[in-house]
Amino acid sequence: MTYSGSTVLTEDMTMGKEGAQLLKAALSASQLSALQRALAAQPRDHAGVRLSGIPELRPFLDPAGPVGQIPASVLGPECLPVRAILFDKSADQNWSLGWHQDRTIAVRQRIDVDGFGPWSIKSGMVHVEPPCDLLAGMVTVRVHLDAVPATNAPLLVAPGSHKRGRIPTAEIPDVVRQCGIIPCLATAGDIWLYVTPILHASEAAAAPLHRRVLQVDYAAGALPGGLEWLGV
Numbered sequence: 597m598t599y600s601g602s603t604v605l606t607e608d609m610t611m612g613k614e615g616a617q618l619l620k621a622a623l624s625a626s627q628l629s630a631l632q633r634a635l636a637a638q639p640r641d642h643a644g645v646r647l648s649g650i651p652e653l654r655p656f657l658d659p660a661g662p663v664g665q666i667p668a669s670v671l672g673p674e675c676l677p678v679r680a681i682l683f684d685k686s687a688d689q690n691w692s693l694g695w696h697q698d699r700t701i702a703v704r705q706r707i708d709v710d711g712f713g714p715w716s717i718k719s720g721m722v723h724v725e726p727p728c729d730l731l732a733g734m735v736t737v738r739v740h741l742d743a744v745p746a747t748n749a750p751l752l753v754a755p756g757s758h759k760r761g762r763i764p765t766a767e768i769p770d771v772v773r774q775c776g777i778i779p780c781l782a783t784a785g786d787i788w789l790y791v792t793p794i795l796h797a798s799e800a801a802a803a804p805l806h807r808r809v810l811q812v813d814y815a816a817g818a819l820p821g822g823l824e825w826l827g828v
Contacts, residue, residue, distance in 0.1 A: 609755065611789065613755075614753075614756055615755060615757070615758035615790055616794060618786060618787075618788055619666055619789060621785050621786065622662070622787035623787070627656075628784060628785045631739070631741070634653055635682060635741075643685070644683050645719075646680070646681050646718060647828060648680070648702070648721060648826055653828060654828070657812060658677075659673045663787065667735045668814075670735050671814055671816040676814065677827065678825040678826065679826065679828070680811065680828045681811045682809075683807070683810075684806065685748075685749055685807040686807070687804040690804045691800060694797055695754070695796070696768070696795070697762070698736070698792055699731065699762070700718075700725050701724060701825070702826035703722050703723070703724060703824060706722055707823050709823055710821075712724050712725065712726050712823065721826060730815075731792050731793045732761070732792075732793060733815070733816070734791075734792040734793075736789070736811060736813050736814070737789050737812050738787065738810070739809065739810040739812070740784055740788075740809055741810065742784055742805065743782065743784050744782040744807055746802075747801065748801045748807050749798050749801035749804070751779075751797075751798055752779055752780070753790060753794050753795065754771060754772045754778075754795040756775050757794055757795040758792075758795075762793070768795060771795060
């Protein structure tokens with residue numbers, strides 16, 4: 597799963613066209629330090645820790661906060677952080693992840709609603725696949741706590757793939773070839789913003805260092821049929 601770059605420069609990428617955008621130095625040094633303190637109690641060297649009920653994070657993720665204001669600029673000031681995962685790739689946890697779309701949301705409890713399913717439990721949290729249109733109206737931020745050069749397993753995205761709807765697994769390789777591949781390089785304090793169902797992947801790091809990323813999904817509006825977002 598190697599990449600050879602693309603004609604699109606990351607500085608020129610936009611949410612409207614490519615479905616992903618880099619916000620350089622979105623967090624100041626003091627904000628980044630404060631966020632790291634808010635996450636200090638979370639396990640280290642874990643591939644992914646699903647976060648919920650952490651009050652220290654809320655000032656950052658609120659739509660008026662330093663992180664939340666970025667998705668709010670797309671979804672509006674009423675948007676909510678609905679799921680968060682802390683990734684920590686390192687020399688001991690140096691995994692790769694094939695091309696895929698994020699297709700599930702976290703909810704408070706299972707309530708069977710037409711168009712929602714299948715259901716699953718991840719880290720004790722109830723997840724379900726919603727209709728594709730719901731995912732298409734969501735955005736995801738990746739807050740970089742560490743630098744991510746090309747050798748430290750940057751996220752790879754297929755620009756424009758978010759416009760294809762739900763992509764059958766067998767068709768993903770062809771879509772990636774058609775769209776191309778962009779490596780989401782970053783320095784500490786940068787934030788990548790992308791449309792949640794964009795195709796993305798990650799290789800194992802060539803020169804692994806700690807690569808901590810706080811990934812948060814945002815949505816605007818309530819769920820139907822009594823379903824409730826689990827939230828962060």
